[in-house]
Amino acid sequence: MATPTHASVAARTRPLDVGRLLQGGLAGLLVLAFLAWVVVNFVEAPSDSTNVILIGITLGCLYALIALGYTLVYGILELINFAHGDVFMLGGMITSTLVGTVFGLGAGSRGVVTWLLVVAALLIAMIFCGVVNATIEFIAYRPLRSAPRLAPLLTAIGVSFILEDIALAIWGPNFVSVPQVFPESRLFTFHGIVYEWDKLIVVLITVPVLLALVWLVQYTKQGKAMRATAQDMDAAAMMGINVNRTVSFTFLIAGGLAGAAGLLYALYVTNLGFQQGFQLGLIAFTAAVFGGIGNLPGAVLGAVLIGLIQAMNEGFVWHAPGSDWTQSIVFSILILILVFRPEGLLGEQVQEGG
Amino acid sequence: MSLAMVRAKERWREQPQRVRVAGLVGFEVAIAIALLLWVRELGWGFAWFAGLLWTLRIREERFRWGVEAAMTIPALVVLPALGIITAAIYLVAELPRPIRRRVTPVVALGAALAYPFYVSHLFTIPIFGAFPDVATGVVMIVFVMMAVGLNIVVGYAGLLDLGYVAFYATGAYTAAWFASLQFPHQHLHFGAIGITPDLPGIHLSIWLILPIAAIFTGCAGIIIGLPTLRLRGDYLAIVTLGFGEILPQIARNGDNLFGTGFNLTNGPNGITPLDAPGFGNTLHKAIPFLPANYLNSTNSDRLFFWTAIALLLITVFCSWRMRDSRLGRAWIAIREDEIAAAAMGIPLMRTKTWAYAMGAFFGGIAGAYYAVFKSATFPGDFFFNISVFILCMVILGGMGNIWGVIVGAGFLAYLNQEGLANTGAWLSTNLHVSIDVPLYASGIYGVIILLVMLFRPEGLIPDRRHVVELHEGVEDEPLYQAETA
Numbered sequence: 001m002a003t004p005t006h007a008s009v010a011a012r013t014r015p016l017d018v019g020r021l022l023q024g025g026l027a028g029l030l031v032l033a034f035l036a037w038v039v040v041n042f043v044e045a046p047s048d049s050t051n052v053i054l055i056g057i058t059l060g061c062l063y064a065l066i067a068l069g070y071t072l073v074y075g076i077l078e079l080i081n082f083a084h085g086d087v088f089m090l091g092g093m094i095t096s097t098l099v100g101t102v103f104g105l106g107a108g109s110r111g112v113v114t115w116l117l118v119v120a121a122l123l124i125a126m127i128f129c130g131v132v133n134a135t136i137e138f139i140a141y142r143p144l145r146s147a148p149r150l151a152p153l154l155t156a157i158g159v160s161f162i163l164e165d166i167a168l169a170i171w172g173p174n175f176v177s178v179p180q181v182f183p184e185s186r187l188f189t190f191h192g193i194v195y196e197w198d199k200l201i202v203v204l205i206t207v208p209v210l211l212a213l214v215w216l217v218q219y220t221k222q223g224k225a226m227r228a229t230a231q232d233m234d235a236a237a238m239m240g241i242n243v244n245r246t247v248s249f250t251f252l253i254a255g256g257l258a259g260a261a262g263l264l265y266a267l268y269v270t271n272l273g274f275q276q277g278f279q280l281g282l283i284a285f286t287a288a289v290f291g292g293i294g295n296l297p298g299a300v301l302g303a304v305l306i307g308l309i310q311a312m313n314e315g316f317v318w319h320a321p322g323s324d325w326t327q328s329i330v331f332s333i334l335i336l337i338l339v340f341r342p343e344g345l346l347g348e349q350v351q352e353g354g
Numbered sequence: 355m356s357l358a359m360v361r362a363k364e365r366w367r368e369q370p371q372r373v374r375v376a377g378l379v380g381f382e383v384a385i386a387i388a389l390l391l392w393v394r395e396l397g398w399g400f401a402w403f404a405g406l407l408w409t410l411r412i413r414e415e416r417f418r419w420g421v422e423a424a425m426t427i428p429a430l431v432v433l434p435a436l437g438i439i440t441a442a443i444y445l446v447a448e449l450p451r452p453i454r455r456r457v458t459p460v461v462a463l464g465a466a467l468a469y470p471f472y473v474s475h476l477f478t479i480p481i482f483g484a485f486p487d488v489a490t491g492v493v494m495i496v497f498v499m500m501a502v503g504l505n506i507v508v509g510y511a512g513l514l515d516l517g518y519v520a521f522y523a524t525g526a527y528t529a530a531w532f533a534s535l536q537f538p539h540q541h542l543h544f545g546a547i548g549i550t551p552d553l554p555g556i557h558l559s560i561w562l563i564l565p566i567a568a569i570f571t572g573c574a575g576i577i578i579g580l581p582t583l584r585l586r587g588d589y590l591a592i593v594t595l596g597f598g599e600i601l602p603q604i605a606r607n608g609d610n611l612f613g614t615g616f617n618l619t620n621g622p623n624g625i626t627p628l629d630a631p632g633f634g635n636t637l638h639k640a641i642p643f644l645p646a647n648y649l650n651s652t653n654s655d656r657l658f659f660w661t662a663i664a665l666l667l668i669t670v671f672c673s674w675r676m677r678d679s680r681l682g683r684a685w686i687a688i689r690e691d692e693i694a695a696a697a698m699g700i701p702l703m704r705t706k707t708w709a710y711a712m713g714a715f716f717g718g719i720a721g722a723y724y725a726v727f728k729s730a731t732f733p734g735d736f737f738f739n740i741s742v743f744i745l746c747m748v749i750l751g752g753m754g755n756i757w758g759v760i761v762g763a764g765f766l767a768y769l770n771q772e773g774l775a776n777t778g779a780w781l782s783t784n785l786h787v788s789i790d791v792p793l794y795a796s797g798i799y800g801v802i803i804l805l806v807m808l809f810r811p812e813g814l815i816p817d818r819r820h821v822v823e824l825h826e827g828v829e830d831e832p833l834y835q836a837e838t839a
Binding site for chain 2: 078079080140143144147148149150151153154155157158159160161162164165166168169173278282285289324325327328331332334335338339342
């Protein structure tokens with residue numbers, strides 16, 4: 001979503017800013033070291049590394065769906081919706097129940113009916129999560145819209161804990177396993193590079209959802225209302241936009257995206273725990289900040305990058321820190337980005353950030 | 355709040371006082387009777403609590419004394435301990451205000467110090483069960499200390515810190531490094547007790563370790579704070595959350611840092627045991643009041659309890675004096691309006707960093723003392739949930755008000771340690787439902803945070819200044835409403 005532009009950057013930077021130069025140099029060195037590491041890994045094990053990249057893109061698609069929810073909500077309310085990750089988790093849990101118990105699909109289910117049922121589960125999960133997210137906004141954020149900024153942030157954390165415990169009460173403390181509905185058979189193999197159907201399906205579902213979102217925000221009246229509300233809520237209200245309804249609609253859309261992500265995650269990873277929503281949500285939030293929070297293409301770019309970094313960290317053979325350190329690495333990126341470039345990769349310079 | 359609710363509230367406020375009091379009393383009597391018919395103790399407990407609150411609000415002196423006697427005497431007959439508590443509350447409440455302000459903390463402190471002696475004679479509370487034992491009391495006080503420390507950051511300076519557990523962990527691990535076998539190639543002994551002189555590892559006196567841990571954690575707070583504190587409120591919250599996740603992960607994976615084989619934290623096994631606190635035989639002979647070694651004492655929990663109270667007193671005293679100092683006033687100014695504060699010449703970065711360092715300092719002492727009490731540190735103790743749990747204490751008690759924070763933290767820490775388990779047991783005997791209540795602890799904190807922020811954002815015992823700040827945007831009231839105090 002468009003971020004308000006302020007005085008141009010050039011006017012504010014002094015002619016010789018040593019601190020900025022130093023920062024730029026250090027960031028450049030860091031990126032160069034990272035690229036060198038990637039290149040060495042490709043030289044050492046080309047096919048494994050390519051597989052890792054393919055996994056990373058799949059993960060990135062999942063994160064993009066979640067990160068867009070954060071970015072949509074932040075763009076319109078300037079609120080970090082901590083509960084978003086748990087809405088995503090609820091989507092996954094609903095999927096596990098729908099696919100496994102209600103529809104009775106199993107690992108061997110194939111055919112047109114299976115696909116129709118998966119699409120039905122996708123729609124149900126999206127609607128369910130959208131409604132949950134809009135309800136959260138109505139109960140926990142709307143009454144606090146004029147309160148100090150930190151108040152809705154705190155209720156968001158509270159809601160996140162409540163959702164986690166609801167999932168804990170319904171689905172239990174252990175990981176829920178989901179039947180392997182997506183076929184794991186190989187799409188192609190090429191010199192040790194393997195690409196399975198389930199990865200392709202994740203991408204095939206994600207891309208149309210993203211395109212639909214772009215169409216919605218850019219070319220519909222409701223999308224125009226969302227952009228206007230994001231720019232200036234009061235002015236939008238004066239122009240006759242129903243701000244409350246627009247905000248609710250945004251939460252509905254964000255929740256729908258989280259529901260889609262929940263379904264894809266549940267069916268791709270085939271297990272899901274009640275606490276994972278919060279952790280994956282934080283990773284997706286990092287992605288949103290990485291790309292520039294409030295910026296839709298930025299969220300997708302950041303998500304793919306974070307997905308790649310996570311996959312490389314866990315999959316590369318040459319000097320990779322391993323999955324024990326994934327969270328630390330992702331949060332270090334988050335902290336570095338927030339401290340040194342709070343507007344993100346694609347975002348414009350915003351006044352509040354720095 | 356919906357418009358209908360606001361209207362109903364206004365209509366209720368317009369009623370004459372007699373009508374409102376009669377309505378509320380009638381409502382409460384109905385609840386008490388309903389509860390009496392259901393579970394007798396619960397009904398009596400509710401009646402006692404409601405009666406206590408109402409009595410204190412009666413203006414007419416003779417009438418009030420009569421009601422107080424009517425409350426105290428039956429309580430003394432039925433449950434002597436409850437009667438004594440009731441009488442003590444009334445005696446303190448009857449004192450004139452200036453004396454009461456000084457007497458209340460003294461009475462509370464005396465009651466706390468004597469707690470180990472009378473805890474076994476106390477009654478059980480409906481729903482929550484028995485009063486906490488002394489060991490639980492130590493943990494409660496440690497959490498109260500942490501809440502008072504976090505209150506400096508969140509309550510005074512208005513900086514939301516979602517990673518306070520990082521400071522708690524830093525303090526605990528610092529204590530563990532300096533009082534255990536963690537570094538077997540080092541050999542440094544200074545004032546430690548209860549160990550043989552040739553024991554490998556670093557062993558310092560616990561009384562030295564507490565300030566070291568506090569200063570070390572304070573420095574960690576400065577290091578974390580310097581780059582991050584220029585961020586705006588919600589970004590800062592996220593960054594602190596990030597640190598709160600990174601540090602425990604380092605603790606978990608720290609048994610083989612970067613594949614070099616260097617063992618910093620002993621990984622998931624944690625560091626255990628730690629040396630015992632104590633004053634050594636020399637001091638013990640000179641002043642018999644000081645115990646030589648806590649763990650050799652028959653009542654080691656009591657010693658830990660009283661030491662914890664002493665540490666808490668230091669924390670509360672520092673926190674209270676700091677609030678009224680130049681620095682504390684600067685914190686409150688920043689909380690209320692950062693831009694205005696900067697315009698008045700308050701150095702934002704330095705002031706915020708101090709708030710962070712002081713909050714970390716007390717978190718560090720609390721963490722170190724907790725590690726010494728448990729004689730262990732495990733990375734599993736330092737989850738994000740703990741950060742939110744401590745934050746919940748501050749919010750429930752009342753951000754910015756030390757007494758509120760102490761009450762809120764004590765209550766929630768008790769719930770966490772014993773209360774929720776007792777509640778589960780009570781529910782299964784009286785309602786015949788079996789719910790593992792402690793399993794849902796974080797959800798319960800979530801509900802508490804949500805309800806407090808929606809309906810009473812200033813907390814149970816509010817800081818008066820903070821109330822004005824929180825409500826000025828919500829309801830259209832004059833900025834400083836004259837209160838008849």
